[in-house]
Amino acid sequence: MRHEELFYLLALQKVEGVGDIVAKKLISHCGTAENVFQTKAAQLKMIDGIGSMVLRNLKDKLVFEKAEAELRFIEKNNINWTYFGDEKYPERLKHCIDGPVLLFASGNINLNKKRIISIVGTRQITSHGTEFCKNLIAELAPLDPIIVSGFAYGVDIVAHQAALEHNLQTIGIVAHGLNQIYPKIHKRYVSKIEENGGFMTEFWSSSNPEKENFVKRNRIVAGISEATIVIESADKGGSLITANMANDYNRDVFAVPGRITDKFSQGCNNLIKTQKANLLTSAADVVYILNWNFETKAKPIQKQLFISLNNNEQKIYDYLQKTGKQLLDIIALECDFPIYKISSTLLDMELKGVIRPLPGKLFEAI
Incomplete structure (x- = not known):
């Protein structure tokens, strides 16, 4: 049953003109992805936003060939998957209108915890940013949060490493299929991350780490967590896009302030100045704004x-x-x-x- 369900979900993803929002409309109306392909065009046409182009493309038999090929890859490599109607699908992403229809995962991810935060920032992290990121995660460690980031250079990999050091579950949201690692130099961290966490993506094995994919995956980073923290950022960059997405999803955003002359503080300072982010100086700010109750997993202090x-x-x-x-x-x-x-x-x-x-x-x- 799951085999067939995934097959038709994959096929629907390959229908030209059907993105995440349209796919959800179709599945919600028809009940299943399989039913979408079996429902008469006259009924589908009644769905808001479904035009003649989508109806015509739903008849394209090539989408089933592509789905079959990807299904073989998923089953051969024991890739975990979930779709937006599953119980296992990340709860907060369910409330994002443009959240991915399908998510693929590797490792040992457990999202049953309520405390999930995303940490993002420049790929050219400074020594100050590195120290702040490590200290922040060390201070938050007794609260046992899940640390989400993008597995990229700079702030991302520092956040993942710090999470591992404190035995926290950490999840890398990647901008490509799970058949590859990018950047390749980070391959040495993969097994350790998958022991207590793992990797998630919406992309097929045929997807490479192209520029537009990074922007697209940022909505998962913003949507899956309770809050997004920007450690360092120039006045433009992917982390600011993620922060804006988090704001659009009505999530809390935090930014670390810096000197006005520092290039990689400009983005954070602007987020704070325009009231798009809470000022972040220590873990106490996160705990206070998110109203977290302190339940330490460590032994009481003597x-x-x-x-x-x-x-x-x-x-x-x-x-x-x-x-x-x-x-x-x-x-x-x-x-x-x-x-x-x-x-x-x-x-x-x-x-x-x-x-x-x-x-x-x-x-x-x-």
């Missing part, structure tokens, strides 16, 4: 490790140890702490595992 707290954090911790549960505003007042700084400080302490948030803006020491 008292002998409290030396990692700075003076302000230690003062707040000692106060909560003494008083028990307390309101955010009261903590700021009693600890003589500026109200505009207290939220980020408390979130930093959450990430260190020394306090926990409670309903009603209450906090308590662990």
Whole structure:
């Protein structure tokens, strides 16, 4: 059954004039991709956006030959696949009108977690950007998010590597078929990524990493995740396209600010200036904006490790140890702490595992 289902989905993809949006309309109206080919033209013509060209092309028998060839490749190489009507299809992508009809995957991807973030940026990452990206993922690691990126040079591969270092699931969204690796130099990371994560694409084995494919795959990077983070970007680039797509999908976007004279801070600064991105200075900003609750998978921090707290954090911790549960505003007042700084400080302490948030803006020491 799945064999036939995939065959007709592949065939429908090869019908000229049928893109993701039109294919979804046809399948939703007919029930299955197979039914699309069997439904009379008079009925299909009643669907909004279905014209004579599409109806004529649906009769092209060559689409079945192409589908058969790709089906053999998928089955021979044990490629995983899902389509937009499946339970396994990424939940957030289901809400993107132009999300891909079919997704192919390799590795051990598990999207059952709610926390999925995409990290993108320039291919010419600076040492500052590298350090920030690594530190950000290290700080977020106790929250066990899935890290999505595009497996390209620069920010992408730094994000994947950092995720691997902290045993986080990481997914590379590639702009070509799963029969190849691009860039080839990144082949050394493939097996490690597939152990805890993997690769996803909408492209067939016949698709090469062409320029337009990278722009197209960016909508998956933006649509699959809860938020998109731009580490560094010039005033033009693929990461800005991804950020704009994320905004169109009503997803949160974060950008790391930089000096106005830095070439690879211009894109981020413009996103912040035009209110298309939240300013990102630390993991605490992500946790706060996305309203993530801290549930560490690490062992609780022991008292002998409290030396990692700075003076302000230690003062707040000692106060909560003494008083028990307390309101955010009261903590700021009693600890003589500026109200505009207290939220980020408390979130930093959450990430260190020394306090926990409670309903009603209450906090308590662990």
